[in-house]
Amino acid sequence: MQATRVLTGITTTGTPHLGNYVGAIRPAIAASKLDDVDSYLFLADYHALIKASDPDLVAQSSREIAAAWLAFGLDPDITHFYRQSDIPEITELSWILCCNAAKGLMNRAHAYKAAVQANEEAGEDPDFAVTMGLFSYPVLMAADILMFNAHDVPVGRDQIQHVEMARDIAQRFNHHYGEVFTLPQAVVDDDVAVLQGLDGRKMSKSYGNTIPLFGTPKQLQKSINKIKTNLLEPGEPKDPDTSAVFQIWCAFASDSERASMHQAFLDGIAWGEAKKQLFERVNDEIAPAREEYERLMANPQEIEAVLLAGATKAREKSAALLAKVRQAVGLRSFA
Numbered sequence: 409m410q411a412t413r414v415l416t417g418i419t420t421t422g423t424p425h426l427g428n429y430v431g432a433i434r435p436a437i438a439a440s441k442l443d444d445v446d447s448y449l450f451l452a453d454y455h456a457l458i459k460a461s462d463p464d465l466v467a468q469s470s471r472e473i474a475a476a477w478l479a480f481g482l483d484p485d486i487t488h489f490y491r492q493s494d495i496p497e498i499t500e501l502s503w504i505l506c507c508n509a510a511k512g513l514m515n516r517a518h519a520y521k522a523a524v525q526a527n528e529e530a531g532e533d534p535d536f537a538v539t540m541g542l543f544s545y546p547v548l549m550a551a552d553i554l555m556f557n558a559h560d561v562p563v564g565r566d567q568i569q570h571v572e573m574a575r576d577i578a579q580r581f582n583h584h585y586g587e588v589f590t591l592p593q594a595v596v597d598d599d600v601a602v603l604q605g606l607d608g609r610k611m612s613k614s615y616g617n618t619i620p621l622f623g624t625p626k627q628l629q630k631s632i633n634k635i636k637t638n639l640l641e642p643g644e645p646k647d648p649d650t651s652a653v654f655q656i657w658c659a660f661a662s663d664s665e666r667a668s669m670h671q672a673f674l675d676g677i678a679w680g681e682a683k684k685q686l687f688e689r690v691n692d693e694i695a696p697a698r699e700e701y702e703r704l705m706a707n708p709q710e711i712e713a714v715l716l717a718g719a720t721k722a723r724e725k726s727a728a729l730l731a732k733v734r735q736a737v738g739l740r741s742f743a
Contacts, residue, residue: 411444413590415558417452417492420469421460422613424476424621426690427603430659431564433480435597439562440487447487448556448722449477451715454492454499454548458541459614474711476621479701484714492552494719497726502544502551504733508581509547509573517546518569550574555726557590564602566610568594585736588729603659604652606634619656621694622701628694629687642678653682660689 416436418428440447451473456466470491482489492498514520520543524534546569553561553574561571571594578589602610605617612618619631635652648654648670658666672682704711734740 411446412560413446413448413556413558414439414560414562414595415448415450415553415556415592416562417450417455417552418473419452419459419613420456420466420473422465422469422618424469424473425611425613425618426621426656426659427605427611427618428473429476429480429621429694430603432562433477433482435562437477437480437482440482448558449482449487449489450552451491452552455545458539458545471705471708471711472622474715475701475704476697478704478711478714479622479697481697484718488556488718488722488725489714490718490722491715494715495555495722495726497723497730498548498551498555501555501730501733502548504737505547505550505554505577505581506544508584509544509550509577510580513573513576514543514546516569517543517573518566519545546570546573547577550577553592554578554589555729556722557729558592559590560595561592562595562597565596566602568596588732588736604655606631606652607636608652622698625687625691625695628691632683632687632690635683637679640676640679642681643676645676646673646679648673653679653686657682657686657689660686660693665689 414436416432418424418432424433436447436449439445440449451470453466453470456469460466460469474491477489478484520538523538523542527534527536527538549570550573553571554577561574563571571592575591575593578591582589605611605615606619607615607617609615609617620627623631635656637651637653638646640646651673654669654673657669661669669677669682669685
């Protein structure tokens with residue numbers, strides 16, 4: 409039976425945080441250990457250039473995110489683990505796909521529409537400060553997915569549109585040039601939480617509301633203590649369904665622990681006590697990987713060697729697929 413190809417990437421625009429771990433790192437590593445899954449896990453550093461103008465930040469983030477994957481047990485021998493920028497076929501494919509992607513489709517991308525709306529509300533030109541990187545982001549993401557003919561792309565609900573766009577682009581290409589690409593599907597696992605950040609919005613490096621994944625226990629506790637709560641006193645019932653503290657708890661707790669904390673909220677647990685228990689629960693899960701993360705960060709050449717080996721392995725697949733694409737569109741040798 410053919411293995412299901414599953415692709416997951418993390419954009420290298422900041423320090424890895426709890427949301428990255430719960431939403432991408434933990435489930436992807438678990439899936440990679442299944443016999444019927446062929447995993448492609450990568451650092452989306454080309455995507456980072458759309459948002460980040462600080463080169464040192466991009467480089468440091470790439471190193472930190474790679475170390476995080478490895479510290480939590482990613483096995484490069486049973487996965488394809490690589491930096492996006494180490495696979496030159498991706499950018500070549502992105503251009504070919506640009507020539508097959510409808511501009512009208514790109515106009516409907518959520519990120520572009522949000523930027524245009526913000527400009528219009530500010531009285532600016534609709535495309536003020538909008539780069540071609542932002543506008544064509546979905547094409548690059550399509551190239552990431554189609555380069556390895558991924559079957560499944562685990563995403564949060566806010567990213568479903570990008571996978572659907574990749575599918576649309578693949579269908580259009582296949583219609584013109586023959587069946588080259590597998591049509592990917594977005595996979596949304598409702599058991600995988602999209603964590604709220606310190607301010608109650610989605611935890612995101614873009615919002616600056618994250619809880620860093622690694623750091624000292626004291627730093628982790630300090631971050632958790634900053635989670636926004638209301639002014640309800642100890643003893644007053646609290647609504648677990650609207651609490652970021654409870655939501656993050658659920659991402660780390662067992663079913664019985666969730667039920668127990670849910671009742672504690674209804675019974676009026678003090679916010680300080682709830683945050684203390686949250687810190688202990690999160691730290692219990694993170695702590696075993698912390699020492700390995702720090703060791704890897706102190707030995708960047710080890711991370712580099714893993715990524716370069718991963719790129720060599722991945723390029724066996726990407727070079728073959730791109731050769732097929734080039735042949736299909738007419739970029740052929742005369743020999």
